[in-house]
Amino acid sequence: MPPLGPVRSLAVELESGRAWDAYSSGELLRGRVQLELRGALRLQALKVCARGRATVHWLESHSVGLNIVYCNYTACQTLLHRCCQLVPDNGEVTVLPAGRHEFPFTFQLPQTLATSFEGKHGHVRYWVKAKLHRPWSMAKKAKKEFTVIEPIDINTPALLAPQAGAKEKPARGWYCNRGHVSVTAKIDRKGYTPGEVVPIFAEIDNCTNRAVVPKAAVIQTQTFVARGAKKQKKSVVSSIVGDSVAAGRREVWHGRALKIPPVGPSILRCRVIQVEYSLKVCVDIPGTSKLLLELPLVIGTIPLHPFGSRTSSVSSQGSVRLDWLSSIPERPEAPPEYSAVVSSPERSLEPPCPAELGGAPEGPFFAYIQEFRFRPPPLYSEVDPNAPSEPARPRCMTC
Numbered sequence: 001m002p003p004l005g006p007v008r009s010l011a012v013e014l015e016s017g018r019a020w021d022a023y024s025s026g027e028l029l030r031g032r033v034q035l036e037l038r039g040a041l042r043l044q045a046l047k048v049c050a051r052g053r054a055t056v057h058w059l060e061s062h063s064v065g066l067n068i069v070y071c072n073y074t075a076c077q078t079l080l081h082r083c084c085q086l087v088p089d090n091g092e093v094t095v096l097p098a099g100r101h102e103f104p105f106t107f108q109l110p111q112t113l114a115t116s117f118e119g120k121h122g123h124v125r126y127w128v129k130a131k132l133h134r135p136w137s138m139a140k141k142a143k144k145e146f147t148v149i150e151p152i153d154i155n156t157p158a159l160l161a162p163q164a165g166a167k168e169k170p171a172r173g174w175y176c177n178r179g180h181v182s183v184t185a186k187i188d189r190k191g192y193t194p195g196e197v198v199p200i201f202a203e204i205d206n207c208t209n210r211a212v213v214p215k216a217a218v219i220q221t222q223t224f225v226a227r228g229a230k231k232q233k234k235s236v237v238s239s240i241v242g243d244s245v246a247a248g249r250r251e252v253w254h255g256r257a258l259k260i261p262p263v264g265p266s267i268l269r270c271r272v273i274q275v276e277y278s279l280k281v282c283v284d285i286p287g288t289s290k291l292l293l294e295l296p297l298v299i300g301t302i303p304l305h306p307f308g309s310r311t312s313s314v315s316s317q318g319s320v321r322l323d324w325l326s327s328i329p330e331r332p333e334a335p336p337e338y339s340a341v342v343s344s345p346e347r348s349l350e351p352p353c354p355a356e357l358g359g360a361p362e363g364p365f366f367a368y369i370q371e372f373r374f375r376p377p378p379l380y381s382e383v384d385p386n387a388p389s390e391p392a393r394p395r396c397m398t399c
Contacts, residue, residue, distance in 0.1 A: 006039040006098070012048070012130050012144035022147040023126075029107040033086060033130045033142070034100070041096045045089035045133040050107045052080030052148070054114060056122035056224045056272045058231050075226035075272045079114055080126060082107040093135060114270040115150045121224045121231050122273050124148075152265050152300035154191030159298055163187050163279075169291040171208040179208035183293050185281045190296060193303045194262045199255035202281055206245045214242040214251060215282045216258055218297065223274040237263050237277075266298050 014031040016023065023029060033048055056075040061068050086103040087094055117124040126148050132140040154160070164186035171178045185202040192198060204214045217239035224231040240258050245251040258279075267275040277297040282290050 006037050006041045007132070007140060008036040008038050010035055010130065010132055010140050010142040012128050012142050014128065014144060014146055016146070022149050023109060024149055024151050025109055025113040026111050027109050029109055029128070029146075031105055031128060031144070033103040033105065035096070035103070035132070036100050037096060037098045039098045042135055043087055043094045043096050043132070044135050045085065046087035046103060046130070047083060047085055047089075047133070048103075048105050048128065048130045049083040050080055050109075050126075050128050051078075052113065052124075052126040053078055054122065054124045054270050054272050056226045056231075058121040058224065058226075060229075073226040073229055073231070075224075077270065077272045079124070079270075080110060086130075089133065109148075112269060113148050113150055114273070115265055115267050115275075116147045117264060117267060117273060117275060119222050119224070119273070119275075120233055121222075124267070124270065124273060149301060150265065150267075150269070151302055152191070152298065153302040154189070154193065154298070154300040155302065155305045156191070159191030159300065160189045163190050163295040163297075165293050165295055167291060167293045169283075169285065169288070171210070171285050171288045178210070178287075179206075181206055181208060181212055181283055181285055181291055183214070183281055183283055183291060185279075185293055185295060187279060187295060191298045191300050191304075192260055193300050194260050196260055196303070198258045198260065198279065198297075200253055200258055200279070200281070201255055202253040204242075204245050204251040204253075204283060206247060206249055206251075208285070209247045210286050211244045211246050212286075213244050213284045214253075215284070216240050216242070216256065217280050217282070218258065218260060219278050219280050219294075220263065221274075221276045221278065223276070225272050225274075237261055260299065263299060265301050268298075 011034045012031060013034060014029070016030075029050055033046065035046075054077040056073070058073050060071045060073065062071060063069075084105050084107070086105060113126075114124050116126060125145065127143055127145040129144075130142045132142075134140070164184075166182065166184040168180055168182040170180045182205045183202060185200060187198055187200060198218070200216055202214070202216075204212070206212050217236050220235050220237050222233045222235075224233075238258060238261050240256065242251065242253065242256065263277075264275065266277060267273060277299050279295045279297050281293045281295075284290055
């Protein structure tokens with residue numbers, strides 16, 4: 001057998017302190033390259049790189065005359081490229097003794113990254129790769145993948161704004177108009193996080209002579225872009241089915257709940273891959289195509305702030321700055337004493353305590369409030385008690 005060589009193992013470890021080595025944009029990527037040697041090693045260079053890439057690929061067939069031509073659509077976008085020389089290649093050879101050696105490294109991630117993604121026609125991947133160069137030998141490599149989750153805060157005015165829409169469709173059969181079906185739907189906001197429940201407020205008006213069935217679903221749309229062409233893949237991630245609406249009747253949904261399952265967040269800042277979500281309210285009409293109403297959704301990573309329900313109503317009226325939320329202290333100050341707020345004349349109007357009235361009175365306490373605070377209205381009289389002393393001068397009708 002040929003000799004195994006001095007290198008026992010070469011590995012890359014990340015110091016994230018997290019379960020899935022997940023990072024977000026702007027963070028520091030720390031780790032170390034571990035090199036274990038059986039014997040002395042003549043090292044020429046040791047390089048480590050952090051890479052991220054979005055890749056798209058699919059095939060399409062086109063008919064050209066009697067022939068079928070396959071078109072290859074491929075696109076790539078570099079999202080991250082950082083390199084560091086742990087042992088620089090300066091033309092000299094470094095000799096490392098046998099044993100275990102560690103080389104730490106640190107990379108600053110960019111401020112904007114796309115979330116890691118695996119799809120049918122493309123993916124977004126991130127990894128750290130170490131390359132060991134030795135004289136007169138092939139380079140030895142080690143690779144470690146990590147996950148990036150781009151933070152999407154739904155506590156913004158754009159994602160807290162309500163979404164609403166309406167649509168109408170005629171029901172036709174054998175070129176005859178059999179009435180129409182209309183649907184109106186509304187949701188409280190545009191942004192949600194996995195695990196939340198979307199309350200749907202809808203009204204389905206069936207003005208046909210047949211029963212219709214309303215449905216609602218959260219749709220994920222994956223869009224892949226390459227060479228000016230697009231490839232889309234749509235899938236249903238969650239759905240509900242409503243009760244049948246009889247002919248000439250109306251159905252109202254008062255916040256019908258639709259839960260969002262654990263899905264990946266929206267990807268909106270990548271040039272070749274986008275992941276979008278939408279809420280579709282569908283009405284199945286017999287003998288006619290479905291009536292579809294679509295409302296946009298954004299799946300985020302930062303859940304709704306406790307004050308988000310209050311700001312959502314304000315954000316629909318205009319732009320709102322939420323910077324004041326960060327200035328709220330964790331433990332609010334205690335309210336002032338009542339005596340420090342009410343002035344002395346107002347305190348004199350307070351009702352007396354039971355001890356000042358000579359024992360515990362019968363009946364409710366407010367019955368013993370001072371008499372002048374609840375005086376009865378004056379008696380009705382046709383004589384004005386505040387009549388003027390001089391008679392009023394008559395008006396001249398000829399003026």
